[in-house]
Amino acid sequence: MDAAATSPYAGRRCGVTGAGGALGRALLRSLLEAGADPVALRHGQAALSLELDDGSSQPIETVAWAVGEEEALAPVLAGLDVLVINHGINPLGARDAEALRRSLEVNTLSALRLFELMLALPPRPGRPREVWVNTSEAEVSPAFSPLYEISKRTLGELVSLRSLDADGSCTVRRLVLGPFRSELNPYGVMRAEGVARAVLHQAAAGRRLVIVTPNPLTWLLMPAVEAARQLYYRAVTRRRDP
Ligand SMILES: NC(=O)c1ccc[n+]([C@@H]2O[C@H](COP(=O)([O-])OP(=O)(O)OC[C@H]3O[C@@H](n4cnc5c(N)ncnc54)[C@H](OP(=O)(O)O)[C@@H]3O)[C@@H](O)[C@H]2O)c1
Structure with a gap:
């Protein structure tokens, strides 16, 4: 059957x-x-x-943004049904102060600012918005790049904490992906196209924790870590009164 006829994302405006x-x-x-x-x-x-597969080229509506200027995107975000927070950098073996600052700024803080902008949008009854946050399986296993692991794990922990306030107004999905080939990771074993198809398939099936990896440890560890975080955060924090 035609994917567009069955997908819950058909007709929805999705920013990446x-x-x-x-x-x-x-x-x-x-x-x-x-x-x-x-x-x-x-x-x-x-x-x-x-x-495209037939060799043609399809122009995509493109919006420019910059890390540190996320607030300027607010009107664009308000018009989206789904935001996929996917940008990232990998400082590999670096451990200097500038690499630390950039990793936290790009991978953690800018992603978190976009996430908060989505959570702050007014609820739309019957048509909740979605925000997908691409952390990495580096949240729970080594990626041979400590600053990358720390920045992605911190993002994951903060998304777990802040998702407690998302309720039904915004559906939060976490993308926990294993290694795929890209500029960020030239040695990845998976292909980005296959990963993207699997992500969409799991999201369409309603999964909040979207895991795509050949590493069985991630499949075991990530759900357990996420469940433990949620239990702990719920137990020791409370929603701020409006
Ligand atoms: N490759 C892997 O093995 C792997 C595994 C798990 C998770 N991930 C995650 O998947 C996401 C996509 O990675 P990828 O492998 O597709 O990497 P990629 O090909 O290097 O793409 C990353 C994109 O992020 C944007 N970006 C780079 N520097 C930026 C900056 N300073 N400010 C804002 N945007 C910036 C750029 O897109 P624009 O120029 O269009 O803005 C860049 O093309 C990342 O978050 C990565 O951590 C990757």
């Missing part, structure tokens, strides 16, 4: 950050195939076009 990267492009293609209305969010001015 890090749109020009390997997974960003693959996600936008999968969303396009699912009948969604994809929007590329890029940290430069270059408009994005996707190569």
Whole structure:
């Protein structure tokens, strides 16, 4: 059957950050195939076009943004049904102060600011928005890049904590992905296209924890870690009174 006829994302406006990267492009293609209305969010001015299977090129609506200027995206985010927070950098073996600052700023803080902007949008009864946050299986296992692991694990922990306030107004999904080939990881064993298809499939099936990896430890550890975090955070924190 035609994917666009059955996908819950058909007709929905879906923005993806890090749109020009390997997974960003693959996600936008999968969303396009699912009948969604994809929007590329890029940290430069270059408009994005996707190569389609028939060799043609499909221009994608592109919005420029910059780390540190997330607030300027608020009107764009308000018009989205789904935001996929996907941008990221990998400082590999670096451990200097500048690499630390950049990793936290790009991978953690800018992602968190976009996440908070989505949570702050007014609820839309009957049509809840979604925010997907691409952390990594580096949340629970080594990626041979300590600053990458720390910045992604911190993002994951903060998303677990803040998701407690999302209720039904915004559906939060976490993407926990294993290694796929890209500029960020030239040695990845999976292909971004296959990863994107699996992500969309699991999201369409309603999974909040979207795991795509050949590593069995991630399948065991990540749900347990997430459940433990939620229990602990619920026990020792409370919602701020309005
Ligand atoms: N590759 C893997 O093995 C792997 C595994 C697990 C998770 N991930 C995660 O998946 C996401 C996508 O990674 P990828 O492998 O597709 O990497 P990629 O091809 O390097 O794409 C990352 C994209 O992020 C954007 N970006 C880079 N620097 C930025 C900055 N300073 N400010 C804002 N945006 C910036 C760029 O897109 P624009 O130029 O379009 O803005 C870039 O193309 C990342 O969050 C990564 O951590 C990757």
